[in-house]
Structures are given as C-alpha cells and as structure tokens.
Amino acid sequence: MNAQLATVYADQPPQREPGVQALSPPRPVVFRTRGTTRGPITRLMSPGDLGQLVKPFVFLDLFTVKPSIGGAPMGMHPHSGIATLTYLMEGEVGYEDSTGKQGTLPTGGVEWMRAGNGVWHDGVPVGQSSAKGFQLWVALPAAEENAPAQSLYLSPDDVPVAGPVRVCCWAATARWKAGSRHRPT
Template identity: 55%
Template structure:
C-alpha cells in the first residue's frame, strides 16, 4: 500500500468531504457520532466520543453499563491511564495505546481503567458494529501499550492493516482505524484497502487540510469510493483518527447500549445482559487492587 509522508504543499484530496459535525455536548465528553445518526452512513463505524479531563474524575462518574453486538475501541491522544485485568495483567495505556473490548453476546463494563501518571488525558472511544457471526459470540478484551501497536510513517495502526503492517487487535476483517500525528506543514496520503468505500476522520489537536480545513473537535465524512485521501497539517501540526472500512451491509437494530443486525439477535443480546445484571446483583462487582472493576462477562 503506497503511503506518502513529507513536508510539501498538499494536493487536493480525491475524496470530497460530504458532511462535517462538531457533535453534541461540551466539556469532558463530546458525542460526534451515534448509531441513530451518522452511524447509519458510516457503519460498521457507529459511535464516536471525543473525551478529555482527569481520568480519576471520569472513572468515578462513569457507571457500570452493558453492551452487546459491538466492539469498543479506546485510544488516547494525550496523557495516559492505567489498566488492571485478571487475564491481561497490569500496565499503562498512553499515546498510541489501545483498549479493545468485543462485547459480543453481552458484558458490563465502565470502570476497568484508572488514572495514570498524567493529570489530564484526551482520547476517542469508537464503537464498531459486529458481523452476524460475532455479534452474540464470546467476549474478547485486549489492553495494548503503545509499543505493541505498529507504526507506519505518521500513522499508528490501531485496527486492520496499513502499509504492510497488521494491528495485533483481534478485529473483524475489513476495518481500518489509524491514529495519525503530523508536524506543522507535513502532508500525508492515505490509500484505503480495496473495498474500503466508507471513510471519515476526526481531529483531536491542531488542524488538517483535506480540500477544506478540519479543525480540533471536527469530524468529517468522505464521499463513498476507494480514492486516496490527502491531508496536510496546519501551522500547529495535527493529531487525528481516521477510519475506513468495507460497508456493513446489515440494518442496525438498536438497544440502549447495544447494536445488532436483527431484532432476534438484539433480543438475545439483551437477554444475556439481563442475566449478567442478575449476577451483578447477587455476586457484586469485584474490584482490583487499583480500585477498578474488570469487564464483567
């Protein structure tokens, strides 16, 4: 896959921007995409939050909550957090690290991460809709520190493959998710994998030009197609995430925290969630030594 990374005037993107948003909310969490709005156009990408603040306060205010039918992917664009999990051990996720949680048939989570060394942090949480063979399947969690994520030029390969590198995240086929940092005036061209006609990006810091300027807090959708996307950073550089994928050719059946391909699959996922809720009521959620609660499955 051809990639360019250079300091040079930017060429016009071959993929036009067809929509932009600054989402809903302000302060610590901004909802840029939900399954009931942009998720319909960008599926399998169905949800995106940009969050920032003190992880200790966020962890305290975030209740345990359920999911089924999706995977959540959390990356950090500034600062760090801690993790502790009976299956994955302990560690720190900072810039370029990843928390992957495939909810499959049902989980409760929300308190598995804790404050790290930094006072403040920023990042994105993305949901992807799972294909039928995985949407009610086993739960899968991975906590990957930055040095475990491959880097190609300015891009960290969070999901999928790019530039000959394959992410270690156990994601479904046909989904790429990159986190990119460009210096002032640097340009970069992304060449999607064959069939990746869905594409979008969201900016965490600075700004990029993609035929028009995309600034901190913006999310943009690109027209359908398989053309390149050429980007150039502004005078303060840029940090952003970019997703591309083969379209998810299934309807979205929505629960409160669940997304499935059929009403029957949704009912199955919500039934499992209620079974887990009953276990939580009787067994309680055991805390780890850091004060967090591991994913309950």
C-alpha cells in the same frame, strides 16, 4: 440531526511529511461536526446522523476524562453485542475488565474490546493528568454478538506508524489473529 453538520471543500492540498506519498488524490471534506457533548464525552457520530452512512460503525466519541476524587468518573459499566476500539491521545488510563485484564494504557496505546455476550469495564486517568482520546464503537456480525467477551491492550510500540498515520485497526487485527481464533471485526 443532533450534530451540527456543514459541507466543507478543501481549498488547498493537505500538507505531507517529506517522503510520504499520497495513495490517492486529495478529496474534499464532505462533513464536519462539532458533535454533541454530555459530560466528558463528545459524540461525533451516531446512528441518528453519519452512523447511517458508515455502518458497521455505530458511534465515534471524543473523550476528555479528568482525574476524579473518590472514584471513577463513569465507574464499572457493561457493554454487550458490540466492539470498541479506543485510542489514547493524551494521559494514561488505568483499566480493568471482567475478562481479567488490568493495567495501564499509556498515551498512544490502543484498546480493542469485543463485548460479545457481555463485559464490564472501567477506565480511570492515572495521576493528576486528564486522559483524552477517541473511541469507535463497531456493530459485531450477528454470529459474534453472543461470543465470549475478549479484550486486547496494545502499547504504543505495537501500533504501526505509516507517515503521519497510526494504524490502530490493523494493529489490533494482526495481534488478535496471532493470539486467538477470534479476531476483531
């Protein structure tokens, strides 16, 4: 395995905000990873490790992208046959993609992109601050792998909060269903 994994058991129940009830009893942490870091991306999960156990999820990346002088750190690049859900924890990212969308994703914002039959996109930190977040890659069902590319950008106000949890996947699915016949997987 590329990632260093260890079995860890929870000694104490997790701390909760007052008034937040657990839906189920606490469970021990089974895997912990430091991931594999290459440049601005730490790959926490891939098909060669935990990805085999949690399909349709393909990759889980933690990224920290610093402002770049003279261009984007990764530049405009393509994807096809997958979808990505990106959650921005710190900073702002200017985005542009081949579906015609462009703008700024702020801290707490969510991007859902269904690459389908192909999309090109780019994201660049805005200003002098780094951008930090998570990106979850999802395998599309066979029927959607060649569908037209679509992207959706949600402001932090459009992402529901339930106690200490920001419900990113539900928010993207609900918005997608309201505005399109195609939905996130």
